[in-house]
Amino acid sequence: MKQIDLDYFDKLLKDTLQDLSQRGLESLDEMTDNREVHADPADRATMETDRSFMLRLRDRERKLIPKIQEALGRIQSGNFGMCEDCGEDISIERLKARPVTTLCIKCKSIREEEESLRGE
Known part of the structure; x- marks a missing residue:
């Protein structure tokens, strides 16, 4: 693989890693700051569904982080x-x-x- 391609993927992976970390922190802040109380059961259900969906997304992203770190290691070792x-x-x-x-x-x-x- 050409060095220009390796540089491209190195930057892409590092940017993705930083983006995932930032989104995780923002989600954590949002969930701890959000203390909305909904009297309507439908509103509560919607809020819980949205929260559950967001948590599933963040869990997938959390599992992606080690894979990105491994890929960056392969770039460094020349196996990428x-x-x-x-x-x-x-x-x-x-x-x-x-x-x-x-x-x-x-x-x-x-x-x-x-x-x-x-x-x-």
Whole structure:
């Protein structure tokens, strides 16, 4: 992979990491500052649904943070963009869509088929 591509992904991953951290802090502030009391059960249900949805999103983002840190480590070690199964280069298009990926599309498809056959 070219150095310009590595620099692009390094910046993309670092920006994403910072954005996720910032959103997490904002959500925490919002949830602790928001002390609204709704008398109407429908309003309360809506507020709880929104809060539950936001928490699910933040949980997904929380799980993404270690993957981003691992991808940044692969950039530093020179392994970024290489499939961990077959050793081939992962396409730039795939990396742009999912920069934390460790598998090329061919190997990922094979794994998904195997998981489907096992019922996972």
